[in-house]
Amino acid sequence: MKAVVVENLVKDFGNFRAIDCVSFEVEEGEVFGILGPNGAGKTTTIKILITLLKPTKGRAFVAGYDVLKSASDVRKNIGVVFQETTLELEFTARENLDFHARLYGMSKAEREKRIEEMLNLVELESFSDKLVKTFSGGMKRRLEIARGFLHNPKILFLDEPTLGLDAKTRRKIWKYIEELKGSSTIVLTTHYIEEAEKLCDRIVVMNKGKIVAMDSPKNLKAEDRVVIYSSKEDLDLIKKNFGSLIVSEDDGKVELLVKDVESFIPKLFEVAKVKEMSIKRSTLEDAYIKMVE
Amino acid sequence: MRGLYVIWLRDVKRFVRARSRLIGSLGMPIFFMIFFSLGFRRANIPSLESLNYIDFLIPGIVSMVVLFTGTFSGVSVVWDRQFGFLREIMVSPVSRTTIALGRIFSGATTAIFQATVMFLLGIALGFNFRIQMLPFFFLSLFLTALVFTGIGIAISTKMKDIHGFQIVVNFFVFPVFLLSGALFPISELPEILRSISKLNPLTYGVDAARWASIGFCEIDPLVDFSVLILCSVLTTFLASYLFNKTEVE
Numbered sequence: 183m184k185a186v187v188v189e190n191l192v193k194d195f196g197n198f199r200a201i202d203c204v205s206f207e208v209e210e211g212e213v214f215g216i217l218g219p220n221g222a223g224k225t226t227t228i229k230i231l232i233t234l235l236k237p238t239k240g241r242a243f244v245a246g247y248d249v250l251k252s253a254s255d256v257r258k259n260i261g262v263v264f265q266e267t268t269l270e271l272e273f274t275a276r277e278n279l280d281f282h283a284r285l286y287g288m289s290k291a292e293r294e295k296r297i298e299e300m301l302n303l304v305e306l307e308s309f310s311d312k313l314v315k316t317f318s319g320g321m322k323r324r325l326e327i328a329r330g331f332l333h334n335p336k337i338l339f340l341d342e343p344t345l346g347l348d349a350k351t352r353r354k355i356w357k358y359i360e361e362l363k364g365s366s367t368i369v370l371t372t373h374y375i376e377e378a379e380k381l382c383d384r385i386v387v388m389n390k391g392k393i394v395a396m397d398s399p400k401n402l403k404a405e406d407r408v409v410i411y412s413s414k415e416d417l418d419l420i421k422k423n424f425g426s427l428i429v430s431e432d433d434g435k436v437e438l439l440v441k442d443v444e445s446f447i448p449k450l451f452e453v454a455k456v457k458e459m460s461i462k463r464s465t466l467e468d469a470y471i472k473m474v475e
Numbered sequence: 476m477r478g479l480y481v482i483w484l485r486d487v488k489r490f491v492r493a494r495s496r497l498i499g500s501l502g503m504p505i506f507f508m509i510f511f512s513l514g515f516r517r518a519n520i521p522s523l524e525s526l527n528y529i530d531f532l533i534p535g536i537v538s539m540v541v542l543f544t545g546t547f548s549g550v551s552v553v554w555d556r557q558f559g560f561l562r563e564i565m566v567s568p569v570s571r572t573t574i575a576l577g578r579i580f581s582g583a584t585t586a587i588f589q590a591t592v593m594f595l596l597g598i599a600l601g602f603n604f605r606i607q608m609l610p611f612f613f614l615s616l617f618l619t620a621l622v623f624t625g626i627g628i629a630i631s632t633k634m635k636d637i638h639g640f641q642i643v644v645n646f647f648v649f650p651v652f653l654l655s656g657a658l659f660p661i662s663e664l665p666e667i668l669r670s671i672s673k674l675n676p677l678t679y680g681v682d683a684a685r686w687a688s689i690g691f692c693e694i695d696p697l698v699d700f701s702v703l704i705l706c707s708v709l710t711t712f713l714a715s716y717l718f719n720k721t722e723v724e
């Protein structure tokens with residue numbers, strides 16, 4: 183069974199179309215990223231999936247349940263970290279987690295164990311009994327993440343989870359998400375390309391409510407540009423073997439576009455001698471910027 | 476059931492922690508109670524016969540506090556919406572109906588608490604009540620609380636921010652209060668206003684509270700309680716229904 187299925191989803195706010203006919207599927211155990219500029223419709227898509235907003239048109243299924251017809255079954259299977267804070271500011275960190283754990287019907291023993299684990303993960307142990315309204319932005323973010331993970335949901339929706347976190351905490355969260363890979367399904371949005379590239383099995387790029395690309399981070403990247411300087415004989419050999427990759431040639435040099443440089447270089451060295459070579463690696467960010475321009 | 480308790484407990488905890496709000500919201504009714512009972516001490520209202528105005532007034536003011544606190548419990552929902560916490564609750568496995576019920580009961584709890592404070596103040600002012608009928612007095616307050624928290628929660632599902640509630644105060648709470656017979660018997664009202672006040676659930680709440688505490692009533696107490704029960708069931712259903720339908724941005 184697919185963890186998430188989205189079919190021709192449309193969401194209008196008044197006469198503004200925030201999501202325009204979006205379709206995608208998320209496999210069980212996958213980490214699925216949604217990338218896109220501000221206002222692309224990422225949060226709106228997530229809000230429909232977690233049953234807070236109702237789709238204008240189209241259908242969506244989470245854990246096999248229709249978000250419109252079986253909203254309460256959907257809610258039993260998900261955990262959410264929202265983009266904006268949704269903590270009870272008048273409560274302490276521990277009270278927030280305890281409230282959440284009780285809301286999800288966790289037993290006392292389980293509650294206590296998981297709360298310690300999660301406070302530990304986000305390094306808030308020493309602040310656990312302080313009121314959340316006295317927390318810094320990053321601390322609130324950390325608590326929010328701890329709460330989303332607390333009840334071990336089958337499917338996690340993380341809307342810009344590491345926004346505003348310091349580098350060290352961000353790494354810890356990444357590590358935790360990687361540990362969850364395979365056992366939980368994770369749908370996350372982010373503006374950090376590095377994060378998407380590191381964590382996600384697949385990425386969908388949204389722009390102005392539409393999907394503009396969907397693939398693995400590796401496939402989304404453009405080819406790397408390789409320039410080789412060599413003798414005429416060697417260049418001829420290269421042309422013979424990798425002709426289809428060549429984009430331009432000049433006296434004593436050729437320029438190629440290569441999808442997978444790591445495996446290209448050994449092959450190249452088998453074929454010809456190289457005097458000098460330069461590689462310009464394309465990044466996911468370059469590819470992304472091109473897509474949303 | 477579990478979810479209901481968790482949601483109720485959180486609201487009550489919040490209420491206890493925000494002591495300043497508690498005192499602030501009682502300011503007006505306290506002044507009402509003190510100055511009306513002093514000011515009309517010697518007034519002669521024909522339909523009250525030999526009744527002391529203060530004994531007539533106190534059940535009215537106590538019911539008024541229930542009306543205010545109950546309706547305003549909707550503010551806490553709007554507040555939660557603005558501060559985001561509503562989302563945490565709305566994506567949880569606790570059903571929307573349970574959430575609505577939890578909030579209605581927590582609203583009713585705070586309303587009864589406030590009403591009790593006012594009742595004690597009334598006693599200090601010399602309120603002469605029938606102690607053996609006290610359970611009925613509190614039953615009437617509880618039912619009134621359910622009716623108006625239900626209405627408050629229902630309204631809150633339609634409001635995006637706190638400011639809208641000001642309109643509710645001016646065009647709902649005050650007319651309901653003034654047409655309920657809390658300050659004067661409804662039989663003193665002109666015919667047309669009296670008919671309108673018969674459509675007001677608070678009229679029955681005030682009358683029931685008055686009947687239970689001092690034995691004075693303008694309507695059959697059986698009618699009072701039947702109307703209150705019917706209205707509290709209706710508003711509870713309405714609030715749950717709207718809660719089930721609402722979107723959270």
Ligand SMILES: Nc1ncnc2c1ncn2[C@@H]1O[C@H](COP(=O)(O)OP(=O)(O)OP(=O)(O)O)[C@@H](O)[C@H]1O
Nearest residue numbers: 195200218219220221222223224225226227265724
């Ligand atoms: N409640 C609403 N009413 C009207 N318009 C809305 C509402 N919520 C979102 N929108 C609009 O829908 C569009 C998509 O918003 P959304 O929050 O989904 O963007 P996003 O991709 O999450 O952006 P960001 O990266 O800034 O978080 C925006 O143009 C926004 O203005």
Ligand SMILES: [Mg+2]
Nearest residue numbers: 224225265341
């Ligand atoms: Mg967003």
